[in-house]
Amino acid sequence: MAKLTKKQKEAASKIEKSKLYGIKEASALLKEVASAKFDESVDVAVRLGVDPRKANQMVRGVVTLPHGTGKDVKVLALVTPDREEEAKAAGADYVGLDDYLQKIKDGWTDVDVIITMPAVMGKLGPLGRILGPRGLMPNPKTGTVTMEVGKAVQEVKAGKIDFKVDKTGIVHAAVGKVSFEADKIADNVIEIVQTLIKMKPTAAKGTYIKSIYISSTMSPAIALDPKAI
Numbered sequence: 001m002a003k004l005t006k007k008q009k010e011a012a013s014k015i016e017k018s019k020l021y022g023i024k025e026a027s028a029l030l031k032e033v034a035s036a037k038f039d040e041s042v043d044v045a046v047r048l049g050v051d052p053r054k055a056n057q058m059v060r061g062v063v064t065l066p067h068g069t070g071k072d073v074k075v076l077a078l079v080t081p082d083r084e085e086e087a088k089a090a091g092a093d094y095v096g097l098d099d100y101l102q103k104i105k106d107g108w109t110d111v112d113v114i115i116t117m118p119a120v121m122g123k124l125g126p127l128g129r130i131l132g133p134r135g136l137m138p139n140p141k142t143g144t145v146t147m148e149v150g151k152a153v154q155e156v157k158a159g160k161i162d163f164k165v166d167k168t169g170i171v172h173a174a175v176g177k178v179s180f181e182a183d184k185i186a187d188n189v190i191e192i193v194q195t196l197i198k199m200k201p202t203a204a205k206g207t208y209i210k211s212i213y214i215s216s217t218m219s220p221a222i223a224l225d226p227k228a229i
Contacts, residue, residue, distance in 0.1 A: 068159030
């Protein structure tokens with residue numbers, strides 16, 4: 001096991017391991033213990049009382065964070081020529097179709113989100129083995145396969161993210177940067193937790209929100225009180 005640095009030990013000493021923090025207190029503490037020289041990402045991990053192996057307990061969806069993620073999201077719009085101007089005007093970083101399909105076939109995946117149209121999905125099928133493992137395959141459920149291309153691009157740029165419970169029952173999501181004000185970090189965390197609560201599968205029994213932790217890229221995790229969100 002790697003040894004903790006002096007800064008990491010100092011940060012860990014400020015966090016009470018047995019305490020469940022309120023979201024505002026935790027957000028302020030997270031900013032205090034973040035010590036990296038870069039603007040660390042803030043992440044939330046929510047453990048759900050579901051069995052992801054069962055289709056009726058799968059939790060997947062989208063949420064628009066009120067203060068965005070703090071990340072410059074690179075968007076590729078794979079659209080027909082008549083929709084290119086709409087995608088460009090909305091702020092897509094890359095716009096086109098056949099040229100970009102070929103680039104992806106050749107191994108290019110330097111984007112964060114791909115937005116496309118229903119008519120184009122047939123062309124993307126063969127690229128599933130490249131896009132799927134990277135989480136880049138467009139999906140109607142996350143709003144990335146749509147006729148409203150411009151709106152979809154704007155929403156992603158503004159802080160719309162998609163999430164999916166993993167095989168261990170945890171939802172991971174980036175919810176900001178440590179440079180954000182503590183209240184903004186708190187708002188973003190509350191938004192995603194409230195969204196998850198609304199999505200509770202009817203088949204899920206017992207405690208649904210089992211635990212919530214927030215952390216930055218280099219900091220220890222801070223446990224939140226699920227009942228206080």
